[in-house]
Amino acid sequence: MFMSIEPMALRHAVLAALLDGEYSGYQLTKIFDIGVSNFWYAAPQQLYAELTKLEAGGLVTGREVVQRGRPNKRLFKVTDAGLRELAAFAATPAKPLLIRDDLAVKVHAVDLLDPAPVIEQLHDRAREAAAKLEVFEQLLLRLRGDLDEETFLRQGEHVGPYLSCLAGCRLERETRAWCLETARTLGERMARAGRDIS
Amino acid sequence: MFMSIEPMALRHAVLAALLDGEYSGYQLTKIFDIGVSNFWYAAPQQLYAELTKLEAGGLVTGREVVQRGRPNKRLFKVTDAGLRELAAFAATPAKPLLIRDDLAVKVHAVDLLDPAPVIEQLHDRAREAAAKLEVFEQLLLRLRGDLDEETFLRQGEHVGPYLSCLAGCRLERETRAWCLETARTLGERMARAGRDIS
DNA sequence: GAAGTCATGTAAACGGTTACATGATTTT
């Protein structure tokens, strides 16, 4: 059992991601790249390490799966103790969301810098956000099957992943919109400044 | 001078926050609580430590200000070397935004947990988002003075802080909306489940 | 033949958080 009471945050994200089945460390890295990526980022190496710790703590169990033609893998699932841990976690007050955004720092300082590379990065980010948005929207379709959203949210059995994915959609949509607007604003200011010189 | 080339992320946020004047460590903690809080979180102790490192690296200079009735303070401003550092930072590709959200983890797992505390936390988060939104909107008003937004963005001199604040507004607005919607959905499902039992 | 995927780790360095520590002044 774990002695520590509070921090250690990745742990709960891993438990939540494992709730709907058995996955290997490698498969988890894929899940963290897509389905969970809207609320948690983790590097692959973190996941392998975390699974080892969770297994040592009895919150997940692993079983070896022998494969032909491929390396063997270990599939993990959440134990009863793991579920209790998640329940305890869910009942304690959430910490406010902590943001740290490189690109916003650059925009904040843009008046004293060359705006061109910042504009380029805003377009990059907008493209990434659009791509993620598409992935999330596909995921929503898959999750709700042939029901429309309202019906699914009222009557579906597993709405958690759907609801968290909706948050991801909102974030990506706004990110895309802000990046494009900001890039346009900075671009127009650049154009004007160029004209003023010539 | 700093030897390391890339990570060390707080540093750039501090430089960006210091661009519009001289501030003490204590004042910086206030700025990180408000104006910068839409793209970076830092604990007070981090800021004191970071200022010390930045000064040792020549990226900021501090000057002692003797005060009566209050402890003396040190005011810091960005040096030319600091500005060059920021410029170099702004020109390198931004890392994708990394998210880690406790509350979304809980929502993701909510189907197997007691939804009541999660709903409560969603309301808490919605309230916080609304409060932050108000602060940001006041900040926007202050920043653009008596110009309307469009005119200010075209002709204003310092639009960086305004643009980054717009991102904060978008985020808080969506956060509030998602939290309230999600809380309502979960609440209605709870009510139905309660009726089904009785 | 090269690139990509499946599969899992270790170790070192870096960054962030929490707890502790101090002390004067101002406001309630």
Add this chain to the structure above:
DNA sequence: AAAATCATGTAACCGTTTACATGACTTC
């Protein structure tokens, strides 16, 4: 008299990131 604000730090711990390491099989 107590609480809040101004003002700055140290030390220990925890969590995250990066670099390194390995190897078979599959697809282009």
